[in-house]
Amino acid sequence: MSRTLNVVRMQLVNRQTFIWVPLIVLAGALVVSMGIWIILHANGVVVNMYGGGAQAPLWYFGVVGIQALTLTFPFSQAMSVTRREFYLGTLLTAALTSGILAVLFVIGGLVEIATGGWGVGGYFFALDWLWQAGPLVAGLFFFVLAMFAFTAGFWAATIYKRFGSAWLTTIIIVLVILLLAVIWLISVTSSWPEVVTFIMDAGVGGLTGALALVTAAMALISYPALRRATP
Numbered sequence: 001m002s003r004t005l006n007v008v009r010m011q012l013v014n015r016q017t018f019i020w021v022p023l024i025v026l027a028g029a030l031v032v033s034m035g036i037w038i039i040l041h042a043n044g045v046v047v048n049m050y051g052g053g054a055q056a057p058l059w060y061f062g063v064v065g066i067q068a069l070t071l072t073f074p075f076s077q078a079m080s081v082t083r084r085e086f087y088l089g090t091l092l093t094a095a096l097t098s099g100i101l102a103v104l105f106v107i108g109g110l111v112e113i114a115t116g117g118w119g120v121g122g123y124f125f126a127l128d129w130l131w132q133a134g135p136l137v138a139g140l141f142f143f144v145l146a147m148f149a150f151t152a153g154f155w156a157a158t159i160y161k162r163f164g165s166a167w168l169t170t171i172i173i174v175l176v177i178l179l180l181a182v183i184w185l186i187s188v189t190s191s192w193p194e195v196v197t198f199i200m201d202a203g204v205g206g207l208t209g210a211l212a213l214v215t216a217a218m219a220l221i222s223y224p225a226l227r228r229a230t231p
Contacts, residue, residue, distance in 0.1 A: 004089045004092065007081060007085055007086055007088070008089050010076065010081075011089065017064055017068075019097060019100070022064070022101060023104075026101070029057075033122065036051075037118070038120055041121065049121055050122075050128065051123070051124050054142075057146075061149040061153070065151060065154035066154070068093070069157035069161065083229075086226075091151075091154075091219060094154075098147050098150065106135045106138065109138060112125055144211045151219050154218075155222045156168060158229055161226075
């Protein structure tokens with residue numbers, strides 16, 4: 001366990017990658033969103049305004065997942081860190097930083113609810129559909145979403161390291177084709193009302209569970225590829 005924690009320390013040597021850049025992206029998106037809301041409020045817009053800017057650091061977290069392998073993995077092997085220790089330590093680092101983002105997400109949402117959307121009716125964190133089940137579920141959803149983005153990047157990097165760019169491209173294309181096939185099947189069977197009803201009934205908790213399962217699957221697939229990857 002101590003060697004796994006050493007991997008966490010190694011990943012956090014450059015705190016900009018895991019901590020400061022995601023926080024800067026989040027703060028920048030919030031400032032831009034608030035600027036837009038203030039302008040709209042000053043021009044007579046009185047309805048509640050919702051923005052999706054809180055997802056901005058999640059896109060970057062996908063890049064962090066890629067960098068966590070491509071930039072650090074070769075160095076870890078030179079330091080005699082086992083692949084299992086690197087794998088567990090890297091995922092633990094992602095969980096810690098995802099937890100920080102989730103806590104900030106909940107705090108920001110509570111502030112928005114208490115202030116009526118920063119006094120101008122603008123909601124960046126406290127999205128109505130997401131907070132229906134309460135702040136804890138909303139925070140858990142954001143945590144899982146951040147882990148999903150990181151793991152997707154980490155998974156892609158392990159496939160690239162193990163099999164090369166051709167196989168990675170092929171796998172991504174196959175996944176896209178399968179997604180299109182599912183959409184086509186739903187469309188030709190006129191099943192969209194049933195699908196939408198199922199998603200609405202599942203709610204945020206169900207969506208969080210589904211994302212957690214996909215994230216776990218990608219993490220499990222990544223480990224065998226990492227064991228045979230070339231640093």
